[in-house]
Amino acid sequence: MGRHLTFEIFRFNPEDKDSVPHMETFHLEETERMTLFIALTRIREEQDPSLQFDFCCRAGICGSCAMMINGRPGLACKTLTRELPSEITLLPLPVFKLIGDLSVDTGTWYRAMNEKVESWIHTHRSFDPRAEEQRMDNALAEEIYELERCVECGCCVASCGTANMREDFLGASALNRIARFMMDPRDERSSKEYFEVVGTDEGIFGCMGLLACEDVCPKNLPLQDQLGILRRKMGWQAVKHLFRMG
Numbered sequence: 001m002g003r004h005l006t007f008e009i010f011r012f013n014p015e016d017k018d019s020v021p022h023m024e025t026f027h028l029e030e031t032e033r034m035t036l037f038i039a040l041t042r043i044r045e046e047q048d049p050s051l052q053f054d055f056c057c058r059a060g061i062c063g064s065c066a067m068m069i070n071g072r073p074g075l076a077c078k079t080l081t082r083e084l085p086s087e088i089t090l091l092p093l094p095v096f097k098l099i100g101d102l103s104v105d106t107g108t109w110y111r112a113m114n115e116k117v118e119s120w121i122h123t124h125r126s127f128d129p130r131a132e133e134q135r136m137d138n139a140l141a142e143e144i145y146e147l148e149r150c151v152e153c154g155c156c157v158a159s160c161g162t163a164n165m166r167e168d169f170l171g172a173s174a175l176n177r178i179a180r181f182m183m184d185p186r187d188e189r190s191s192k193e194y195f196e197v198v199g200t201d202e203g204i205f206g207c208m209g210l211l212a213c214e215d216v217c218p219k220n221l222p223l224q225d226q227l228g229i230l231r232r233k234m235g236w237q238a239v240k241h242l243f244r245m246g
Contacts, residue, residue, distance in 0.1 A: 063153030
């Protein structure tokens, strides 16, 4: 027999006018290698089929099962119950629109963010599907790939003090995307164009430097390094901009 686990889970359905936000208690016996995803699935199948939470890949790749786990953002599918105390509190991620219970709409937020920072390769070259792919230095390709591992789970946004206070802040995931494109030789945007996107209070200068984003990132992305690099680059651009205005 495993431990007796007590789950305090947030319940609320915004679509139901009679629904009231509250915490509901569930109990389970812990099994070997149990994850929060397995626990929530058992609760939904055995105790309450109305419980809402998101999942897809169950392998830490899709990012859809992100939630607040004892006050800390994380992925339910990667979190083993044995790593937690016997009393576990689960809440939906803040910042994002609540769908119901532990389910939030990260897709709309990320779509708007990607459009705002124009998250695609900007080039004036015409596209020829028959042309040979432009080659890239292996070391640079690996650096870019490191930043591309973001699964857009929303953990970094949920843990960000600025994002929790301001709807206009881009957040670490957006700044990570810009850092990725600034490294890519195929992207032809100028330093001035990058500055107009992230060299503002909504971008890198709105970051308070708490670095909770890196602490909670399930993919262990080097967000601290990228935020520091962006701050230095955009700071230099800000100085040049002030001199031009003067």
